[in-house]
Amino acid sequence: MSWEAITFIRFMGPVLLSAALCGMMFLIRIEDAPDGGRKTQAAPVPNSGGIAILLTLALSAWLASEAQLLSASWTINGTLNVLAIAIVAGAIGFVDDKWGMSAWLKLVLTGTLAVSFAVLDPGLRLASLPLPLVMSGVALWLLITMNAVNFMDGSNGLSMGSSAIMLVGSAMILWHSEGSPNWPGPAPDLAFLCMTAALAIGGFLAWNLPGRLYVGDSGAFGIGAFFGGASIMVAVFTTIWTAAILFLPFLVDVILTIFWRARYGQSIMTAHREHAYQLFLRSGWAHLPVAVLWWVFSWVCALVAMNVPDTLAVWVFFGLLAIGCGLWLVQRLTLGRRLIAEGR
Secondary structure (H helix, E strand, C coil): CCHHHHHHHHHHHHHHHHHHHHHHHHHCCCEECCCCCCCCCCCCEECCCHHHHHHHHHHHHHHHHHCCCCCCCCCCCCHHHHHHHHHHHHHHHHHHHHHCCCHHHHHHHHHHHHHHHHHHCHHHHHCCCCHHHHHHHHHHHHHHHHHHHHHCCCCCCHHHHHHHHHHHHHHHHHHCCCCECCECCCHHHHHHHHHHHHHHHHHHHHHHCCCCCCCHHHHHHHHHHHHHHHHHHHHHHCCHHHHHHHHHHHHHHHHHHHHHHHHCCCCCCCCCCCCHHHHHHHCCCCHHHHHHHHHHHHHHHHHHHHHCCHHHHHHHHHHHHHHHHHHHHHHHHHHHHHHHHCCC
């Protein structure tokens, strides 16, 4: 097979397979109905497109293993664990998409999954901090990434498009990581799957950007878990601050919105329209410009994470965090107050 053919299959295969599987999701007939408030669609929209992304990722991993594109140790070096947590998280989300689930039950299930990963993953033994502290931090981080991706999934293309960019950044960092002499490091294997996941998301976006298919909790939890696991390995081979820089476009909006609602005595467990991207939508912005704005934020953070020296990562993180918080607060005090005054 020619080099051109191999390259085409590698980069276009996951895109085309994911797009085809997304088309098949219409047969399952899981729909996201409008609610007259928070949701922006005027009619029911097919849901659970995330299943197509995760199936593409799992099938690609199996084919890559058979073709020896993954190392012989990919099932024991932590890569399979990251894939497994994504699939289980996607299954939890699928149950919610299909039959519904309370917010508290979803929190308990995703929290249990995060703790399980923290206990079982062997790559965490590479960390220099005490193991109980590492495990607690890992579980909390996974819980944050799963739920943050879900919280940000309210504008066509925003959540999944930004996640794809974050995964590309993770792939590039892992690809150039040297690993550890004491462990068959997951860096190249996991980098391969991160890029595959990003490509699979590209196939989904062909349906999602026009508003014809939503990713659902299956995709939000699944991709959130996959990025969470991958970014933990980024932290193992670089710094925790490098991993956090990748996720800043979601972290800033999610955390500040939770604090803002708590400050005014509003429930943080109920659906709402208070995120920064939702303020833009409420003010009349179309979905695509809002998504593109977050894609730009994600690319900036990804490029910074890929190039920042480990010794400077903590300072760069807090610098970007301060900028992001400032932008968020300015929007809240201007556009947010105007929307309240206009009753929108």
